[in-house]
Structure formats: C-alpha cells, structure tokens
Amino acid sequence: MNQKILIVDDEEDIISFLKDSLEEDDYEVFTAYNGEEAIEKVKFHPDLILLDVMIPNKNGYEVCREIRDQVDCPIIFLTAKGEDVDIISGLGAGGDDYISKPFSLRQLKARIGAHLRREKRSYNNENKVNLYFGDLNIDLRGRTSYCKGESIPLTKKEFDIMEFLAINCGQVFSKEQIYEKIWGYDAEGDSAAVAEHVKKIRYKLKKYDKNREYISTVWGVGYKWEK
Structure with missing residues (x-):
C-alpha cells in the first residue's frame, strides 16, 4: 500500500x-x-x-x-x-x-x-520486546531496564518517559507533549514535572553508564533520546 x-x-x-x-x-x-x-x-x-x-x-x-x-x-x-x-x-x-x-x-x-x-x-520498535542502546537494555514487556547487566530502579512515570523517548529515538518532544502523552490531556499538573523526572532518569542512568548521554536537551524545544 x-x-x-x-x-x-x-x-x-x-x-x-x-x-x-x-x-x-x-x-x-x-x-x-x-x-x-x-x-x-x-x-x-x-x-x-x-x-x-x-x-x-x-x-x-x-x-x-x-x-x-x-x-x-x-x-x-x-x-x-x-x-x-x-x-x-x-x-x-x-x-x-x-x-x-x-x-x-x-x-x-x-x-x-x-x-x-x-x-x-x-x-517496528513498538512491536519489539527489548530495545538496546549500547549497554542499556529496555525490557518493554517486563517494564524493567538493565545497564551492563544491572537492574536500574525506575518509578512508573520515569519508565514511561524513558520508554516513550526511546521508542521514538531521535525525535524531539516538548515538555508539554511528553506531559500530555504520559499524564494524559486531562491531567491536573504542570509540564515542569517532566523536567524533574528527566533529571532523575539521567541521574540513575549516569550511575550505571558515566560515558553516555541517553537523553539530550534541545534548548528552547524539549528532549530527545539519542541514537
């Protein structure tokens, strides 16, 4: 087609x-x-x-x-x-x-x-069970992630954000877009929560892999998952 x-x-x-x-x-x-x-x-x-x-x-x-x-x-x-x-x-x-x-x-x-x-x-990625980025393995079905064989403790929202960005690898999303996708259109809150969650995700990933930046900031626009 x-x-x-x-x-x-x-x-x-x-x-x-x-x-x-x-x-x-x-x-x-x-x-x-x-x-x-x-x-x-x-x-x-x-x-x-x-x-x-x-x-x-x-x-x-x-x-x-x-x-x-x-x-x-x-x-x-x-x-x-x-x-x-x-x-x-x-x-x-x-x-x-x-x-x-x-x-x-x-x-x-x-x-x-x-x-x-x-x-x-x-x-195609959405239909995969696992996503791999260097030493990072994201298990979509089990909703867990591992780096160099060690489990990374993520909250539900942290995993949701990481999963969304990783599946759409390379695409830039604003904080508002991420907030609406993860929290829902009718959620009461502020998109500033996205920045705080991204900060925590980065901190946790950095503990296991100091040499790679998985989530990058596109200044004035939002965030993207690096290839």
Missing part, C-alpha cells in the same frame, strides 16, 4: 507542483487549501503532513495543535519564515520539522523519506 501524504498550502502552483512530484515517487497525495479543509482531510489518515504556516481560516500552528490528538504522523512545516522563534513555535505546536520557502525539491523529498523511515523504525 502506498504511503499517504497530505499537502496543505493556499498556493495552487505549489500544491500542483508538489502533488505531481510526489505522485511520481508513488506516494498517494491528498491536498487542502486552508485550515478547515486540512482538519477535514485528516480523516484519510496520512502518513505525513506538509503544512504551510500562512493559510486561511486557521494558520498552520493552530491546525497542528488541533489535529495532534488525532494523528501521530510526522508534520513538516512549510513557510517563508525561518527565524528561530518561528521554528520553536512550529515544533512547540507539535511539528516534527521545518523547511523554509523557497526550498529544494530534492531536499524536501529527502526530509520526507527520512521521517517516513523513522516512523517505520518506531513502529
């Missing part, structure tokens, strides 16, 4: 060009010209979304926030903006990547391919 891509942009020429180019690579392509239409087209369960920021009705950031509880596929923002604050806004809204207009079609296709391969690896 061909992988599905949703393109959201209010410029017909860009949509037409991208649609033709991606269909040549055997992707199944859906299109939307505004925020409301984009939200409607999510029902087709795309494997990846190309989302322009400056679109009518609702901008790309608003669309991303609204659909993030419906889809977990990669979202790549397309925009003429390229400032750090715009990149942080896009990633903070739930996006996975950012490419500025005008962009190279070759580069965009490479980004699309990389994200889809990462999603496939994540899917």
Whole structure:
C-alpha cells in the first residue's frame, strides 16, 4: 500500500507542483487549501503532513495543535519564515520539522523519506520486546531496564518517559507533549514535572553508564533520546 501524504498550502502552483512530484515517487497525495479543509482531510489518515504556516481560516500552528490528538504522523512545516522563534513555535505546536520557502525539491523529498523511515523504525520498535542502546537494555514487556547487566530502579512515570523517548529515538518532544502523552490531556499538573523526572532518569542512568548521554536537551524545544 502506498504511503499517504497530505499537502496543505493556499498556493495552487505549489500544491500542483508538489502533488505531481510526489505522485511520481508513488506516494498517494491528498491536498487542502486552508485550515478547515486540512482538519477535514485528516480523516484519510496520512502518513505525513506538509503544512504551510500562512493559510486561511486557521494558520498552520493552530491546525497542528488541533489535529495532534488525532494523528501521530510526522508534520513538516512549510513557510517563508525561518527565524528561530518561528521554528520553536512550529515544533512547540507539535511539528516534527521545518523547511523554509523557497526550498529544494530534492531536499524536501529527502526530509520526507527520512521521517517516513523513522516512523517505520518506531513502529517496528513498538512491536519489539527489548530495545538496546549500547549497554542499556529496555525490557518493554517486563517494564524493567538493565545497564551492563544491572537492574536500574525506575518509578512508573520515569519508565514511561524513558520508554516513550526511546521508542521514538531521535525525535524531539516538548515538555508539554511528553506531559500530555504520559499524564494524559486531562491531567491536573504542570509540564515542569517532566523536567524533574528527566533529571532523575539521567541521574540513575549516569550511575550505571558515566560515558553516555541517553537523553539530550534541545534548548528552547524539549528532549530527545539519542541514537
């Protein structure tokens, strides 16, 4: 089955060009010209979304926030903006990547391919019993972890966070995204709790492996599990 891509942009020429180019690579392509239409087209369960920021009705950031509880596929923002604050806004809204207009079609296709391969690896990892990162072994079924053969004592929330980041290895998540995933959308509390739990996880992992940093901080954005 061909992988599905949703393109959201209010410029017909860009949509037409991208649609033709991606269909040549055997992707199944859906299109939307505004925020409301984009939200409607999510029902087709795309494997990846190309989302322009400056679109009518609702901008790309608003669309991303609204659909993030419906889809977990990669979202790549397309925009003429390229400032750090715009990149942080896009990633903070739930996006996975950012490419500025005008962009190279070759580069965009490479980004699309990389994200889809990462999603496939994540899917495969979710169906594994154990994840291995150097000397660290995460037993998903037994909900235990070992480093150099020694058991690492983790609380339930600490293991939940480590499992979530490790399964999505290399992908950056904001504290808010992690909080919503682990604690739930309706939980009462503060995403600052994520930082405290990450600190404790790092401390415990460092006791068993002083030479490796498993969770890295992406300043101004969030955290990711290092490959």
